[in-house]
Amino acid sequence: SYDFEWIGAVISQSADQMIIMEIIKWSPAHLAWVKPLDTLLAVDGKSVDSMTVREVVGLIRWPKNTPVELTLYSEKEKKITKIKIIRNTISIPSVYQKSYTISDKKLWYINISTIGDDTPMKFKQAYNELTETGIQGIILDLRGNGGWLLPVASELASYFVPKEKIITITRYKSLPEEVYYSQWYVNKPLPLVVLVDELTASASEILAYALKYHVNA
Numbered sequence: 001s002y003d004f005e006w007i008g009a010v011i012s013q014s015a016d017q018m019i020i021m022e023i024i025k026w027s028p029a030h031l032a033w034v035k036p037l038d039t040l041l042a043v044d045g046k047s048v049d050s051m052t053v054r055e056v057v058g059l060i061r062w063p064k065n066t067p068v069e070l071t072l073y074s075e076k077e078k079k080i081t082k083i084k085i086i087r088n089t090i091s092i093p094s095v096y097q098k099s100y101t102i103s104d105k106k107l108w109y110i111n112i113s114t115i116g117d118d119t120p121m122k123f124k125q126a127y128n129e130l131t132e133t134g135i136q137g138i139i140l141d142l143r144g145n146g147g148w149l150l151p152v153a154s155e156l157a158s159y160f161v162p163k164e165k166i167i168t169i170t171r172y173k174s175l176p177e178e179v180y181y182s183q184w185y186v187n188k189p190l191p192l193v194v195l196v197d198e199l200t201a202s203a204s205e206i207l208a209y210a211l212k213y214h215v216n217a
Contacts, residue, residue, distance in 0.1 A: 005064045008090045009034055010146075013053050020072070022146055022199060024090055025113055032085045035074065036144065036199055042071035064088045095122035099130060106134060111141040112156070112204070120155050127159060137191040140211070147202020154180035157207055160192060161185065161214040168206045182214075192217040 008027020009020050018040040023030045040048055043059040060068055069084045096111040108130045112119065147153075154167045161167065161182040171177045194208050194217045211217035 005089050006061050006087050007034075007068065007085050009060075011040065011053055011056060011060075016049075018048050018051070018053070018056055022144060025096075025111075025144070027090045028085045028088050032083050034070065034072065034083055034085070037075070039073040039075065040070060041073055041080065044069050045071070062087055094119045095126055097126040097130065099133070099135065105136045107137045107139060108135045109139045109141065112145055117149070117152070119149075119152050123156055123159075135190070137193075139193045139195065140217075141195045142200045142204045142208055143195050143197040144199045145201075145204035146199060147204050150180065150203045150206065153203035153207040155183065157210045157214075158183040158185065160211055160217075165214055167210045 007029040008024035009029040010022035010024075012019050012021045020029075020034060020036055020038045020040060023034055023036055040056065042048060043056065046059065048056050048059075060070075062068065064087050066087050067084055068087060069082055071080065071082050073080050094113055096113070098109045100107045100109060110123070110126060112123070150168070150170070157167045163182050163185045165182045167180040167182060169177055169179050192211060192215060194211055196205075196208050200208060208217075
């Protein structure tokens with residue numbers, strides 16, 4: 001399910017530290033300005049030292065409309081902050097779109113927050129709606145996208161990359177290699193900008209590079 005409760009942060013253990021790896025957009029954590037790559041020091045005043053990820057998550061997971069206080073250290077800002085968050089229901093839209101008109105140019109902004117099973121259908125629907133209106137440029141936002149499904153990333157690339165061009169190749173020690181090709185080509189040449197950050201990873205990283213390599217995004 002893409003709907004659940006809690007605060008909307010992905011936590012991982014790195015060495016002896018608990019790191020906020022990802023923040024779901026428009027979640028309670030995002031609205032409270034919790035930042036990716038911050039170190040989690042305590043939950044409701046209780047130190048997370050020597051805890052496992054499961055134990056830390058157990059402290060944070062409670063029903064919606066209940067508060068939780070996170071003590072965080074920002075390596076970038078070199079300071080400790082305490083942030084109070086009200087847990088709530090979280091809905092993850094894998095595709096978010098909006099159109100802009102700037103200097104008489106119609107631009108399409110599309111954010112892909114996750115690359116999951118339903119992403120191609122949602123992307124296709126958004127793509128068809130916007131291209132019919134005569135867009136003149138595309139901004140594809142993959143910031144904070146941790147990846148997920150490689151075949152889906154290949155399918156998304158097919159909207160821009162000429163048919164039968166290689167998107168990526170996966171190689172294994174004991175299995176045959178898999179080659180992912182562009183399956184179709186529907187996009188007329190349009191300026192394309194791809195936004196990435198340090199949390200764009202895995203399948204979304206491959207998608208970004210394929211667009212840069214093949215169509216000079």
